[in-house]
Amino acid sequence: MPDIAPTVLVLLCLAALAAGWIDAVVGGGGLLLLPALLLGLPAGTPAATALGTNKAVAIVGTTGAAVTYARRAPVDVRTAVRIGLAALAGSSAGAFFAAGMSTDVLKPVIMVVLLAVAAFVILRPAFGSAPAPGPASRRRILAAIGLAGLGIGFYDGLVGPGTGTFLVLALTAVLHLDLVTASATAKIVNCCTNAGALVTFAWQGAVLWRVAVLLAVFNLAGGMLGARTALKRGSGFVRVVLLTVVFALVANLAYQQWLA
Numbered sequence: 001m002p003d004i005a006p007t008v009l010v011l012l013c014l015a016a017l018a019a020g021w022i023d024a025v026v027g028g029g030g031l032l033l034l035p036a037l038l039l040g041l042p043a044g045t046p047a048a049t050a051l052g053t054n055k056a057v058a059i060v061g062t063t064g065a066a067v068t069y070a071r072r073a074p075v076d077v078r079t080a081v082r083i084g085l086a087a088l089a090g091s092s093a094g095a096f097f098a099a100g101m102s103t104d105v106l107k108p109v110i111m112v113v114l115l116a117v118a119a120f121v122i123l124r125p126a127f128g129s130a131p132a133p134g135p136a137s138r139r140r141i142l143a144a145i146g147l148a149g150l151g152i153g154f155y156d157g158l159v160g161p162g163t164g165t166f167l168v169l170a171l172t173a174v175l176h177l178d179l180v181t182a183s184a185t186a187k188i189v190n191c192c193t194n195a196g197a198l199v200t201f202a203w204q205g206a207v208l209w210r211v212a213v214l215l216a217v218f219n220l221a222g223g224m225l226g227a228r229t230a231l232k233r234g235s236g237f238v239r240v241v242l243l244t245v246v247f248a249l250v251a252n253l254a255y256q257q258w259l260a
Contacts, residue, residue: 002042002208009214012040016215020061020222024068025230026183026238027164027190028245029061030054031252033219041208049208052201056212059194061223062187068227069184074131079141079175080185084192086149087156091193094157108257111250114162117169118246121239129235132176144174148189156193162249164190168242179238180230187227 004012015036023029037050069075121127136144148170156163167186171177177185201207230238 002045002211004040004042004211008040012036012211012215013218015040016057016061016218017222019058020065020219020224021226021229022222022241022245023058023061023164023190024065024183024187024223024226026179026242026245027166027168027186028162028249029164029219029222030058031162031245031248033057033215041211045208046206048201048204048206052198052204052206053208053212053215055194055198055201056207056209057215057219059191059198060216061219062190062194063223064220065223065227066184066187066191068224069187069231072231073181073184075181075184075188076136077188079136079144080188081192082141083145083149083171083185084189086145087153087189087193088196090150090153090155091157091196094154097158110162111253111257114246114250114253118243118250121243121246128172128177128179128182128239131178131181136175140175144171147174153193162245163193165242165245165249179235179242183230183238184227 015033019029019033019036021029022032034050034054037054038047041050041053070077148167152163152166152170155166164186167189168179168182171182171185172179175182175185198207
């Protein structure tokens, strides 16, 4: 275990708990946990180690949330896994291109897109409130694999922040899911992308396993609690959390672009 003060360790555990809850409801838990790790780990810890430890923690909470959703929500696991495998391929390609370009150019564009999404959700109260009748058509499934899988997977490897939130929005729009089912499906997709990233970080030795195991316990509890909260409170509650996370993501990107 790295030399971390007990008070800081407690705060990291609380951050992991809260991040698991947020991520399970609508995605975006990394917006809380990753900065907490960057601040809480000992000075001199490489950023890659914080990223790898974050993935090791997040995959546990995401898996717990996915299992909780799958037991109680009408999730098409087969479709979710197909989208997840496409996202895994997309994130690998994004990571490859990220090595040769600056993502600062993309951040203002992403902020505009997020604000447009927020406006759309606010002006369309019925968005994601109820699923479309009947199963999704083959055409919509292929579109989801392309957009939510390859497209958002590529973004995850290239930039990263808010991937879970983008997945929820894309799955709701393309597959005509309600927000709760979209969140459930996004968790399964996240499991696939997190697994691929974790393997890479582990191979590079960029994971603090003792810290990750401790925080993963709290992240798992938060993830399962968040999934149960979303299932109990319904799409209206998820919509409010979604808008909150979208605005938090915009603020985070703006800070990184102009103030950091």
